[in-house]
C-alpha cells in the first residue's frame with residue numbers, strides 16, 4: 001500500500017499515479033487527486049494517451065508504407081501514400 005501525497009489516503013500500488021507538479025516535482029497521488037489536479041479523470045487521460053500512441057504508430061506505419069511505395073512503385077504511389085497518411089492522421093485525431 002502507498003499513501004497518496006495529497007489526501008493521505010492509502011491506495012493500491014496499481015492505482016497510484018505519478019503526477020508532475022507545476023514546479024517539476026513528481027508526486028504519487030490517487031486517481032481522485034489526479035482528477036482534481038488535472039481536471040481530467042484518469043480513464044479519459046489514459047484513453048487519450050493510448051489514442052495518441054495508436055495514432056503515432058498508424059502514422060509511422062503509413063509513412064513507412066509510403067516510402068516503400070515511392071521506392072518500389074514510383075512517385076504516384078508515393079503521393080497516394082502521403083494522402084493516405086494525412087487521412088489516417090486526420091481520422092485518428094478526430095476520434096479523440
Ligand SMILES: [Zn+2]
Nearest residue numbers: 004007030033
Ligand atoms: Zn489523493
